[in-house]
Amino acid sequence: MLSKRLSKVADLINDCNNVADIGTDHAYLPIFLVQNSKAKCAFAIDVNSEPLAEALKNIQSANLTNKITTIKSNGFDFINDKDISLDVVTICGLGSPTIVNILSSWKKPQGQIIVCSNTEVSPIRQWAFKNNFEILFEDFFVDQKKHYWLLQISTKFKSSILKKDLLLGNKNYFINNQNYLFYLNNEINKYKSILLKLNKKNHSEQYIKTVKKIKSIEGYVNAINKIS
C-alpha cells in the first residue's frame, strides 16, 4: 500500500500514457500507477545504482518489467537529447532546492509535473513562474509527523501565478487547511523569537527583513481566516 504522501500524488494522475518518476528509489509510485491503470507505462529513474536495483527487484516482483523501465540518470539527462514525450513527471521525497536543480536541467519541459517536496516550495513556484507554466493545484499536509508540500504544474497552460503568491502560495488552495495554518503560525513565532535576539541598530537589515517576513505571513494567515 502506498504511503499517504505518495497516495496524494497518485490521486492527481489519471489515464496517461507514460509517467517518469525521477528519484524513484523503491519504484512504489510507478508500480502503483501502472497496476491501477493510471499510467500505461512508466520510467523509474534514479541517479544511484543501489536504489535502482531495489526498484528493479520490486518491478520484477510485481511482474511489470514489460511496462516499467528502470533508467540510471541524473534528473532528465536520459531524455534531454532524445525524442521521447512524457505525459507526467513525478518528483517526490526530495527538498525543493534539489527539485529545482533537477527541473532546471530539463531542456524541454513538457506534460504535467507533480512534485511532493519535504521543504517549502517557493523556489518551485518561482521556477514555474519564470517558465510561464501554470500551477493547477497545491496542498500542504502532514504524514508520519513530517511536513509535505504538493504542487501540480502544467506546462501546457500559461501561468496565471501572481507575484504575491510566490512565497506562500495561492490562498484559495489553503482555505480550511488547519495543518498549513498551524505551520504558518509556528513560522510567525519562529521569526518573532529571532527578532527578540536581534539588536535593531546592529542588525538593521536583518531586523527589517524579519519584520517584513512576519508581516507578510501574518497578513496571509489573516486573509485565509477571513475567507474560511
Ligand SMILES: C[S@@+](CC[C@H](N)C(=O)[O-])C[C@H]1O[C@@H](n2cnc3c(N)ncnc32)[C@H](O)[C@@H]1O
Ligand atoms: C528520499 S528518496 C525518495 C524516493 C521516492 N521518490 C519517494 O518519494 O518515496 C530520493 C531518491 O532520489 C534519488 N535522487 C537524488 N537526486 C537525484 C537526481 N538528480 N536524479 C535522479 N535521482 C535522484 C536518490 O538516489 C534517492 O533514491
